[in-house]
Amino acid sequence: MRIERPTEGSAAGATVRQDTVLELQDVNVSLGPAAQVEALRNITLTIDAGERVALVGPNGCGKSTLLRTLHGLLPIASGQRRVPQASRIAMLFQRPHMLRMSVRRNLQLGLWLSGVPWVQTRGRAQQALVRVDLVHLADRNGRALSGGQQQRVALARAWALQPDVWLLDEPTASLDPHAKRDVEALIADFGDELPATGRRPPTLVLASHNLGQVKRLASRVIYLEQGRVLADLPVHDFFNQDLLEQRSPQASAFVKGETT
Numbered sequence: 170m171r172i173e174r175p176t177e178g179s180a181a182g183a184t185v186r187q188d189t190v191l192e193l194q195d196v197n198v199s200l201g202p203a204a205q206v207e208a209l210r211n212i213t214l215t216i217d218a219g220e221r222v223a224l225v226g227p228n229g230c231g232k233s234t235l236l237r238t239l240h241g242l243l244p245i246a247s248g249q250r251r252v253p254q255a256s257r258i259a260m261l262f263q264r265p266h267m268l269r270m271s272v273r274r275n276l277q278l279g280l281w282l283s284g285v286p287w288v289q290t291r292g293r294a295q296q297a298l299v300r301v302d303l304v305h306l307a308d309r310n311g312r313a314l315s316g317g318q319q320q321r322v323a324l325a326r327a328w329a330l331q332p333d334v335w336l337l338d339e340p341t342a343s344l345d346p347h348a349k350r351d352v353e354a355l356i357a358d359f360g361d362e363l364p365a366t367g368r369r370p371p372t373l374v375l376a377s378h379n380l381g382q383v384k385r386l387a388s389r390v391i392y393l394e395q396g397r398v399l400a401d402l403p404v405h406d407f408f409n410q411d412l413l414e415q416r417s418p419q420a421s422a423f424v425k426g427e428t429t
C-alpha cells in the first residue's frame with residue numbers, strides 16, 4: 170500500500186511517500202575510461218516497499234547499470250540517489266561469485282563481512298542452508314557446485330542478511346530450465362517473506378530477458394532503451410498490447426519481437 174503524506178515545509182500539494190525505499194532524481198551515469206558511454210540518461214523513479222519491479226529492454230539498454238546505480242555502486246554524473254529509510258540491500262548477479270572454500274564457509278564469510286560476529290555466523294549459515302534446501306552440500310567446495318546450486322547458495326547468502334531490497338541481475342539467465350524453476354521459486358518466496366527484523370515487505374528489482382518470468386514475478390515493469398525509461402507500468406498494463414502501443418510504441422515493438 171502506498172501511503173502519502175505532505176512534506177513538511179514543502180509547496181502545497183508536494184508529497185513524499187512514507188514507504189519509499191529507493192529514489193532516483195534525474196540521474197545520469199556515464200561509463201568507460203573517459204566516461205564516454207552515457208549508460209543512464211535522466212532517470213527519475215521511485216520504488217516503494219513491497220514492489221516487485223522488472224527492468225526489461227534490449228541488450229545494452231542499461232538494466233545492469235540501473236541496478237548498480239540503485240545499489241549505490243556507481244558514481245552518478247548528475248542527479249540524486251536517495252535511500253530515505255535505512256534499508257539493507259542485497260544484490261545477485263547472473264554468475265554468482267563463490268570463493269574456493271566450503272559452501273558453509275562461503276556463507277559464514279559473507280555474514281562476517283557484513284558485520285555479524287563470527288560466533289553467530291555458523292548458526293545463521295545453517296538456517297540459510299535449510300531455507301534453500303542445501304544442507305547436504307554444506308561441506309562441498311562452493312566452486313564445485315552446478316550453476317543452479319551456486320545461485321541457490323548466493324540466494325542463501327543474501328537471505329541470511331535479511332535484506333529489505335533484493336536487486337537481481339538476470340539471476341536465472343545462465344541456468345538450465347530445472348534450475349531456473351528452482352531459483353525463480355525461491356525468489357518468489359523471498360518476495361513474500363517479511364524479513365525477520367523488518368516491518369516492511371521486501372522489495373524486488375529484477376533485470377530479466379525472460380518475459381514469462383517478468384509476468385510471474387513482477388508487479389511493475391520498467392522498459393529501458395539507450396539508458397532512458399520509455400515505459401513504467403503495472404505488469405498487467407505492460408502486457409496489454411493495445412495499451413502498451415499507446416504508451417510506448419518502442420516497448421510494444423520489443424514485446425512483440427520477444428514473443429513472436
Ligand SMILES: Nc1ncnc2c1ncn2[C@@H]1O[C@H](COP(=O)(O)OP(=O)(O)OP(=O)(O)O)[C@@H](O)[C@H]1O
Pocket residue numbers: 200201202206207208226227228229230231232233234235
Ligand atoms: N565498464 C563499461 N565501460 C564502458 N561502457 C560500459 C561498461 N559497462 C557497460 N557499458 C555500456 O553501458 C551500456 C549499458 O550497459 P548495461 O550492461 O547496463 O546494459 P544491460 O541492459 O544490462 O545489457 P544486457 O541485457 O546485455 O545485460 C551499454 O552500452 C554498455 O555497452
